[in-house]
Amino acid sequence: xxxxxxxxxxxxRRRGQEARLRCSPMKGHSHVYWYxxxxxxxxxxxxxxxxxxxxxxxxxxxxxxxAEFPKEGPSILRIQQVVRGDSAAYFCAxxxxxxxxxxxxxxxxxxxTVT
Amino acid sequence: EDKVVQSPLSLVVHEGxxxxxxxxxxxxxxxxxxxxxQEKKAPTFxxxxxxxxIEKKSGRLSSILDNKELFSILNITATQTxxxxxxxxxxxSNAGGTSxxxxxxxxxxxxxxxx
Numbered sequence: 001x002x003x004x005x006x007x008x009x010x011x012x013r014r015r016g017q018e019a020r021l022r023c024s025p026m027k028g029h030s031h032v033y034w035y036x037x038x039x040x041x042x043x044x045x046x047x048x049x050x051x052x053x054x055x056x057x058x059x060x061x062x063x064x065x066x067a068e069f070p071k072e073g074p075s076i077l078r079i080q081q082v083v084r085g086d087s088a089a090y091f092c093a094x095x096x097x098x099x100x101x102x103x104x105x106x107x108x109x110x111x112x113t114v115t
Numbered sequence: 116e117d118k119v120v121q122s123p124l125s126l127v128v129h130e131g132x133x134x135x136x137x138x139x140x141x142x143x144x145x146x147x148x149x150x151x152x153q154e155k156k157a158p159t160f161x162x163x164x165x166x167x168x169i170e171k172k173s174g175r176l177s178s179i180l181d182n183k184e185l186f187s188i189l190n191i192t193a194t195q196t197x198x199x200x201x202x203x204x205x206x207x208s209n210a211g212g213t214s215x216x217x218x219x220x221x222x223x224x225x226x227x228x229x230x
Contacts, residue, residue, distance in 0.1 A: 004157075033216050042119075042203060042220035043158070056217060091157065095216050103149055104216045106157040 004094050004107035005074075012113045013082050021077040021110045025094030032075040033104065034067060037089040049075060082114045117142045121204050121221035128194055129229050136189040136224045138204030148180050148187045149218065151203040158203055161189070194228045201225050 005024040013019050025032050030051050035043040036059075045059040049069035060067065064082075069075040079086055089111050093104040118141045128134055140148065147165045151158035162171045164180035164187060171178050175194075180187045191198055205218040 031216065035218075035220075042222045043205075043218075044220070045217050048217055093216060103160045103163045104218065105160060106151075108156040 004092055004105060006090075006092050006107035006110050008110060009108065010111050010113070012115060014115055015083055016081050019079040019082050019086070019112055019114075021079075021090050021092075021112070022074045023077070023092030023094075023107060024074040025092075026096075026105065029094035029096045031095045032069050033093045033095075034075075034077050035091045035093065035106075037091065037109075039088070043091060046077075079112075082112075084114045087112055087114045117206060117208060117219040119204055119206050119219050119221040121202075121224050123224060124222065125225040125227070127227045127229065130195055132194050132228075133190065133192045134194060134226065136191075136202050136204075136226070137186065138188070138221055139186040140204075140206045140219075141185065142206045142208050142219065144209040145182065146207045146209050149205045149207065150178055150187070150189050151205065153201045153203055153223070154199075161202075191226075194226075196228050196230055199226055199228045 004026055007022050011019055032049045034046040036046055037043045047060050047067045048056040051069055052071050064080045066078045089109045091106045091109045093106045120139050122137045126134060147163050149163045150161040152161055162178040167180050167182040175192045178189045201223040203223045204221040207218050
């Protein structure tokens with residue numbers, strides 16, 4: 001019974017490159033959430049997606065960041081032209097329709113390092 | 116804007132000690148309060164509290180919510196070195212009348228248990 005799967009676990013990018021982070025939700029879950037954890041800080045909500053729809057992107061930076069959750073395949077968080085300040089751990093969580101009042105369960109995260 | 120504040124920010128104890136971690140919150144349309152334990156990777160779920168005054172227990176850990184004074188505590192008795200972690204508190208609200216997994220996290224309490 002696989003949990004939320006994220007890959008890669010670690011990602012190193014040079015300034016100006018693109019970063020793509022992938023998240024496969026738990027089986028049967030159609031709601032995905034992305035959170036970012038900067039060094040020495042708590043997790044901050046970024047975006048909430050259902051299949052093919054962005055429901056709430058109030059936590060996403062206005063530029064360079066985008067997210068999608070296609071009908072088939074994992075959810076993707078894309079960061080264009082990365083800068084050093086994007087270095088952080090990015091966590092994904094999922095829930096089912098019926099589980100909206102259930103606690104979120106997180107993946108192991110992707111640690112992005114921008115050099 | 117929803118706000119969650121944890122105290123202390125860090126705590127160092129010896130094995131066998133009892134610790135109390137604090138979490139205060141200011142949340143519009145409060146739905147629940149959650150505690151997570153984070154070691155090197157994914158935050159792992161501990162408790163979800165929705166009703167005031169009802170204690171939840173899991174082994175040596177317990178937690179209670181006071182939704183009049185707007186705080187929660189997490190107690191760990193007979194601490195062990197394996198309890199060393201960051202403990203995160205998060206609030207969930209009924210944003211826009213629809214409940215989902217948009218959590219507001221505190222900055223965490225770093226607990227270090229020495230042998």
